[in-house]
Amino acid sequence: MAETSPGVAQTLEPLVTRVLAPNASPYTHTGTQSFVVGGVGAVAVIDPGPVDDAHLDAILGAVAGRPVAAILCTHTHRDHSPGAAPLAARTGAAIIGCAPLTMDDPGPRADAAFDIDYRPDRVLHDGEAVAGDGWTLVAVATPGHTSNHLAFALPETGALFSGDHVMGWSTTIVSPPDGDMGDYMASLDRLLAREDRVYYPAHGDLVDNPRRLVRSMLGHRKLREGQIARAVERGVRDVPAMVAAMYAGLDPRLHGAAGRSVLAHLIDMERRGIVAREGAAWVRG
Numbered sequence: 523m524a525e526t527s528p529g530v531a532q533t534l535e536p537l538v539t540r541v542l543a544p545n546a547s548p549y550t551h552t553g554t555q556s557f558v559v560g561g562v563g564a565v566a567v568i569d570p571g572p573v574d575d576a577h578l579d580a581i582l583g584a585v586a587g588r589p590v591a592a593i594l595c596t597h598t599h600r601d602h603s604p605g606a607a608p609l610a611a612r613t614g615a616a617i618i619g620c621a622p623l624t625m626d627d628p629g630p631r632a633d634a635a636f637d638i639d640y641r642p643d644r645v646l647h648d649g650e651a652v653a654g655d656g657w658t659l660v661a662v663a664t665p666g667h668t669s670n671h672l673a674f675a676l677p678e679t680g681a682l683f684s685g686d687h688v689m690g691w692s693t694t695i696v697s698p699p700d701g702d703m704g705d706y707m708a709s710l711d712r713l714l715a716r717e718d719r720v721y722y723p724a725h726g727d728l729v730d731n732p733r734r735l736v737r738s739m740l741g742h743r744k745l746r747e748g749q750i751a752r753a754v755e756r757g758v759r760d761v762p763a764m765v766a767a768m769y770a771g772l773d774p775r776l777h778g779a780a781g782r783s784v785l786a787h788l789i790d791m792e793r794r795g796i797v798a799r800e801g802a803a804w805v806r807g
Contacts, residue, residue, distance in 0.1 A: 666702055
């Protein structure tokens with residue numbers, strides 16, 4: 523089912539409605555997708571998005587006067603969680619989901635900055651759930667893109683709201699120090715072991731064959747690791763040179779994101795003894 527225009531509520535299945543925020547960018551694709559989950563009774567809102575009055579009005583339009591039982595956030599990048607506080611103020615709903623995260627990143631940020639003002643009323647840990655009229659949302663810990671990333675499973679329909687961990691248009695950015703490639707790969711393995719019917723990501727279209735996509739993503743990351751190992755073997759010693767060698771034709775606006783993911787691979791490979799650091803250079807381990 524194709525994406526729609528910002529502000530237009532789109533029913534994906536009886537319990538799930540999607541509303542696209544007007545924040546398209548090289549890192550958000552067409553924008554952040556918020557989801558309203560529920561039927562005739564109280565609903566939940568997943569990833570209310572950035573602070574944007576028009577988007578908030580669109581979410582409330584999709585809610586259509588029903589009580590909002592919970593506002594859930596997959597993680598605290600600023601294109602996902604800042605809308606939670608104003609939505610809570612207008613609905614009285616509790617903010618539930620990922621843990622707060624405040625950090626200093628010494629490297630350039632290629633993705634959205636963190637929402638340092640996020641204050642949940644309740645943190646969901648792996649396997650914990652929030653429920654309403656005919657729906658249940660179960661937290662699935664999926665660290666990697668961020669250390670506090672959660673997906674939310676809807677067991678009534680077999681859907682998984684995958685946030686930024688698995689997206690419908692691109693692989694996710696893994697940006698150290700909070701982003702961790704080892705955690706990301708382990709989280710993909712965890713999803714591969716599940717039997718979800720469909721993924722509803724925060725960016726891009728729905729994923730109707732999720733296990734096939736997850737296998738492809740794992741394979742892509744393993745291939746990228748092999749490319750990095752061979753680049754180091756050839757004497758390519760720094761991240762910008764690796765990006766130039768491996769990402770021919772990439773939009774220059776995305777070079778920063780590519781560099782962060784390459785660095786995440788290198789850090790993970792260093793832990794496993796495949797590469798080592800010599801000052802600012804990377805060499806064989």
